[in-house]
Amino acid sequence: MSNPQIEIQLIAVVVAVACAIPGVFLVLRKMSLISDAISHSILPGLVLGFFITQDLNSPLLIILAAFTGIITVVLVEWIQKTGLVKEDTAIGLVFPALFSVGVILIAKNANDVHLDVDAVLLGELAFAPFDRLMVSGMDVGPKSLWMMGLILVITVTLLLLFFKELKISTFDVGLSSALGFSPAILHYGLMSISSVTVVGAFEAVGAILVVALMIAPAATSYLLTSNLKKMLVLSVLFGVFSAITGYWVAHWLDASIAGSISTMLGLVFLIVYLFAPSKGLIAVVYRQKQQQIEVSLLTFLLHLNNHTEENERHLNHLREHINWQKIKAKSVVDLAVRNNLIVINNQVVSLTEKGNDFTSIALDYIITNKDEKIEHLKDDFFLFRG
């Protein structure tokens, strides 16, 4: 593995971690779109920076871009505070407005300069190792690695210092102001960090990858846990994993690195979405099936409870009477037998003592409108699941 290859992966990993941390909070606060919004709303900052310095490569452009990013966040917050529109609507209102200010400024004053977000900011990960940082004539590594490393250190320091405050203000604004932290200051602090991270990462790796690295790992880990600490750790892991495997996929296919990393992020999300233990698609479908059968079981038991006459409790009759298909009937009866709720003598089904108790308590709950208590009943009677 050659030097630039190692450096690209290092940059990708640092950017992934730096994006994953604010990403978790953005996703939890339902503001994940803000990273995409910032990618557009920084244009007026770039244009103003260019007017002041007359130089497309000046660092002032990036500083002003980050500043416009913060303005975006403040405006979004401000519109949303009015309570008249939701978060996503507020974001949708602010960034086109700022972007068009930038477009008008260019059209009016700088039409003969190749000035757009693409030309000034959007980096390409493949070329990042070739833009070196020189300190007194010494080559100390790629510029973007140092820049993103610095942003990452700041982010992690602030996260460690204000973890408790961030946690409370994210989940319970009321409590956090009651405890004396200002949710507004924390919010703006977090958003400023996000804005600086987004702008810095744009310069290093390009827009699409930044948006993907901010949102996808957080969204993926949210499927697996609702514990904030675990979510942060998992997001970082998913981000780093996708960055490195994505790089090697790009190597193998000789394709765009940013594109491959984004694809990996999408794949990881898809796999977790399908297989996550409690929120995953397969788990949900399985649980729904289970609940269906449990409802059928209850219906069946109530039916037995209602009918003392033998012909009503004959196995063949049951199928006709409750109108079940053969397979379903069999699985319900099997479940009932396995749980010792019924006994079958000469094709006639009767409730056992346990079955009787269970059914009458369940019936009580249904009559008194406490359906939700039936779920606990299953634990009390040590019932098997479907």
Add this chain to the structure above:
Amino acid sequence: MNLKNIIVFLVVLTMVSCNNKTEDSGKLSIVTTTTMLTDLVKNIGGDLIEVQGLMGAGVDPHLYKASEGDVAKLANADVIFYNGLHLEGKLVDVFEKMGSSKNTVSLGAVLPKEELIGSEYFASNYDPHVWFNISFFKQFANTVRIELSKVDPSNAAAFKENEKQYLMALDALEASVNTKIETLPEEDRVLVTAHDAFNYFGKAYGFNVVGLQGLSTATEAGVQDVQRLSQFIIDNKVKAIFVESSVPRRTIEALQAAVLSKNHEVVIGGSLYSDALGSEGTVEGTYIGMFTYNVNTIVNALK
């Protein structure tokens, strides 16, 4: 504990992937951007060097996106030749920044500024499609030879000989192009194409060149552009308009439709190679073949 896991994971992955070494043939490794430059450097260097072009046939240099393989090519290159004059977009900045640690050569930069066509929109920018002037391309050849000789002085004589051969071939090309274009009456020399790639060509051979889009293929032609240009075609009785290999046909077909709707006849005279050569191995895959093909296509369609 998780940070430890990440570090272990990284270290293992790094070690696993450390053992794929690139083999070194001992030849100079040269990277070029566009297909024109790849062809040129191959002609000067011959078998003595290893040339790798970043952009393939039919790739639009304005819109080129890097792939992972390009990283290794750039990292291992002894010399990188690029067109410059903003042709390669953001890549030009990358090469300029790389200049401190690598030998990067902008061929466009060696041309005298006063001979370049300035852009009407970009104050300090020039039209980058300089290879359509054969005498500029000869200067490119000379610069490539000098740069190659600098990094590999032991083969300087061979490079010099190759350059001599190639310049003779370019002289022959110039002569044949001139005779071909002579057959076209001067008032018929109007070249309508998808984007402004042929200004140097027009200046050298007395063509009035009109592009539907501006210099950059990243911009889109507006409805007004199409209307204005279709009127121009009718007023000047232009017989044929041309599509380009690296630009979608759609815009030129829209232009043709606009002219036809005004009850005038204009044909699509063929597809010209503008920002990239034809596929490697074909005649149009070389600069000389491409130039001959373009001139024949233009002259035959406009006659």
